[in-house]
Amino acid sequence: QADPGPAPPSAGAEAGAAGAPGDRAAAKNAAAKDGDGPRAAQDSGRAAPRRETGDGGDFTRYQQARQQNGLNKILRSAVATGSGSAFYAEQLSIGGDNGIEIQVLSVSSLTVAQQLDSHQDVDQQPQMAARLAAQHVLVLAGQPGSGRQSTALTLLAGCCSDDSIKILHSEAQGILQALCQRADELLTPGGFMVDLGDQPLKLSTVETLGHLARKQRAFLVVIGELGPVDPDRLRPHAVEHRRPPLGDVLAVHLSRLLAGHPGACAHQDCSAEHTAAFTARMLESQQVQRTLDGAPSVRSVVEFAEVLAQSIHSEDTSLSDVIGQWRDRLRRLAKQLLQVSTQTSHGPVLDPHRQAFRIAYAFFHGHPLSDVFEAGDVLSATVLPRYETREPAPTNHVFERELDQLIPQEMRASVDTTSVGGVDDNPRRARLVDEELMHAVIEVVWHDYDSLRDPLREWLTALVARPLERIRVRAAQIAGILLSHDFDSVYRDLIRNWAGDSAAYRQSAALALEMAAHDPRLVQRVRGQIRSWLGSPRWQFQDSAARAYGTLVGAQDVPDTLWALRELGTRQELAFSSSVAFSMSWLYLAGSPGPTADALDRWITSENDHLAKHAIRTLLILSRYGAGPDRRDRPVLADAAMADPDRADALVRLWRRALMGQDSSTRAWDQLRRWLLAADADKELAAFLETLAPRICARPLTLRTGFYLGMWAGRHPDSGTVRQLRQQLANGGPAPDAAT
Incomplete structure (x- = not known):
């Protein structure tokens, strides 16, 4: 049986591909050394005994990590950006502080x-x-x-x-x-x-x-x-x-930069008239105007003014070189930062510790410095020694040096910058002088240092095995950016191995493809690769496909995504996986609640028992989420059902199956309790649940409902909603057919 290879640019057909067992084994050893190695991938399509159902907490931790990793919002030079839905989800909050640190x-x-x-x-x-x-x-x-x-x-x-x-x-x-x-x-x-x-x-x-x-x-x-x-x-x-005219921005900054230049210049003929003439000539230049037309931001124009001011005494014939220098500034800075040399008996060589830390600092821009140290240590002390001859062993370890020595000022954001961050961060975070510098470092590491490709792949693989979700998410995003540089190689030697491994690796493979899909050139190729996983005989690739549909790739074509998730949900191979439910939950919260809810209603009444179980898992995940930032204490599913009787009927069917399910009843009853407690602070929600809850708890759940309401009344004596429903049940409850 062949594993899915890289999908060709114009098709998504499954193809055979050779693996890279040596590199993969080394990566597994690196992860195992840290005590967090992944499980070995299955070598066949045979479904081994497993249980990976997970719960809403797993989904929440993953989505929180995705929200904290804002790479999708950065304007990138190395990777073209694409449009996508903004994902926003609030966990259900019941009468307490939201705990947000400001x-x-x-x-x-x-x-x-x-x-x-x-x-x-x-x-x-x-x-x-x-x-x-x-x-x-x-x-x-x-x-x-x-x-x-x-x-x-x-x-x-x-x-x-x-x-x-x-x-x-x-x-x-x-x-x-x-x-x-x-x-x-x-x-x-x-x-x-x-x-x-x-x-x-x-x-x-x-x-x-x-x-x-x-x-x-x-x-x-x-x-x-x-x-x-x-x-x-x-x-x-x-x-x-709307941004101001960029010509005016260039003029004011160029004039400000050159205001005191004549007094400090060594050129004898430099004067205020000379600087004024230079400024006018730059503003009238067609080359400069074309450059402004392609400028991505106001900030980039300010940087362009700085480069022009430094070339005031250059000949006009070198203007093209000056513009090229500005356009390539971040790439040149990235190369300069990685060329850290130290003198040895064999001459100047790269300092692997400092180089590793700078790569980690760039890759983990915006993360706490503790993440940078952790990732840098994995690269420097665990991965690179297997690819280098280090004799004698370095006597000066990276973490024995000061941060200011490790990261030069031209790489770090200024403390006085008006952008958010700096020394007031708690915890202190890695802040690059320009967010695009991260992508320039990625490009330089991949294209200019061929010997770093294998260590880079192994490093990312080891990071995906780390316990912190935000580190795993960032490693997957970096892999996705690498796909835009070399899709075939990165997929063959990295992403395909992840897609056939443990749950953490499969989730990272899906997220890497989502990141790659921000490049318009790769959108169809990414979709073809996911469809190739869907058709694979191996359950691990099928599971990776299910996870990939719970990303912006799936949100771009919701009908096709719902079809694919239904197809995957009917299969025995994914019966114990939470991936289908995770993706259905993500689609609902990411802006497609109507189509997703309709699909769940069809699944809960389907003759295929696997689909019903995936629908129940989706309910248990979504029941944890509030209706939005203004109504954090109102369940998002209840909020939709309050305005639509059909949604309310579907919600009754979902709840009843969940409360009666052998594997789901414990969590379902606890989530129903949270809904009732949330209604104590929401009169509209309380009125809605007073009619909905009796329908949910109608026979054969009446006796069990009485037991739980009695227990909850003892635990929450101040809950008016629990007291009201308990009294309603004691007075006779709903009609026998109230839950139809």
């Missing part, structure tokens, strides 16, 4: 003054200033790289003093909802900026924030992305933010 970062008055000196007004900026002054809250919805932070700081400086502006930041989702709950603590007289990233935003939240900000004499500017944040639905509190 950091308050002060912006220095010097930083504000520099922003005001170089800021270029954008379209509708006077209207923005007027709305912020009147409403105390303003939402700027625009594309990343359009200068939203600069506009936000400028607007806040017009409403409050320069030394009273702060940034509110949280690595978790739902920062604005947490801010509403803790406004008395966090909002003080002054200005505040919050960057939502790709999180959605509702009008009710903005209105609440405006009221709280006015009460605290504070001014709040919220930055969001077009799509998740729709300015038309948030009027009059939101404005679409």
Whole structure:
């Protein structure tokens, strides 16, 4: 039986492919040495005894790690970005603090003054200033790289003093909802900026924030992305933010950089007239204009101005070289950072410890430094020694050196940067000077250091075996970026091996393909590869396909994805796997609740018992999630059923099968208890459950329901909903056919 090889560019047919047993064995040994090695993959399609059902907690930990790894939001030079749905999910919260940690970062008055000196007004900026002054809250919805932070700081400086502006930041989702709950603590007289990233935003939240900000004499500017944040639905509190004319941005920054140049220049003929003429010539140049037309962001134009200012005394004929130098700046910086030399008896050689740590720092941008140290140690102390001759052994280990020596200043983000992060991070995190530098390092490591390819594959494989979910997710994403550079090689020697291994590796293989699909050139090839897994005789590849459909790849064609998941769900090979339920849950939460709920209703009434079990597992996962950031204590499934009687009927069928199932009843009863407790703080939900719960618990579940309600009444004596349902059951309960 042949394993699925790399799908050809124009087809997804299954093909045979040779493995790389030597490299794979070495990677397994690396993972085993750390005590967390994966199980050996099955060599045939025979289903070995196993139990991998998992639960909602596994799904939640994985999705939280995905949300914390924001690579999909970064504009990449090495990999073209593609459009995708923004995933947002809140766990069900019952009457308690959401536990979100919010950091308050002060912006220095010097930083504000520099922003005001170089800021270029954008379209509708006077209207923005007027709305912020009147409403105390303003939402700027625009594309990343359009200068939203600069506009936000400028607007806040017009409403409050320069030394009273702060940034509110949280690595978790739902920062604005947490801010509403803790406004008395966090909002003080002054200005505040919050960057939502790709999180959605509702009008009710903005209105609440405006009221709280006015009460605290504070001014709040919220930055969001077009799509998740729709300015038309948030009027009059939101404005679409468009980037300023890039020619004006270049002019003001070039003039600022060259303002004091004549006095410090060694050239005798350098004068203010010379710098003014140079600036005018650059702004009139067609080459410069074409470069501005392709600039990805306002920040990149500022960097372009710095490069031009350094070439003020170069001949015009070298302008093309200067522009090329700017375009290739990150790649050259990446090569420079990896060329760390030390003198030995054999001459200058690369310091493997420092080089490994810099690679880890770049790859784990945005992660806590503890992750960087852990990943760097695996690469330096475990993986690289098997590929190098180190005699004598290095006497100076990487972690005995200071961070400032390991990571040069040109690689790290400045402490004074206005972007979120820096020394106030808790825990302290890896922050690159430019997010795109990570992708440049990946490209250089793969293309310029051929001897690093095998260690890199082995390193990523060892990282996928680590216990921290966020480390496994980032390793899978790096593998996905590598697929965009060399799909055939990376799939053959890395991803295919992962797809045929343990659950953690199969999940990483699916996530790697999702990352690769952000490259428009690879979308069809990725879909073909997943379909090839679906048709494989080996259950591990089938399971990997099921997991891959629970990503943005699956969200791009929901009908086809639901067909594929149903096909996989009918198979005996996946009867004990939670992958189908995980993907169905992800589709529901990622923006396709209607089609997914319809499919679940068909599955729960299907004659195929495997489909019914997958539907029950999906219910148990989704029942843990709230309806959104504004209604964290209302179950998302109940919220949909409250407005649709057909959804309510389907929900009754799902609950009854789950409560009666031998493998699911314990968790199902506990989740039903959580729903009833959540209704104590939600009158609408309580009224809904008072009619729904009796239908769910009708015969033959009546006696068991009485037992559980009695037990819950003892554990939660203050729960009005439990007390009401218990009394209703004692008075005769629902009619025998109430659960039809």
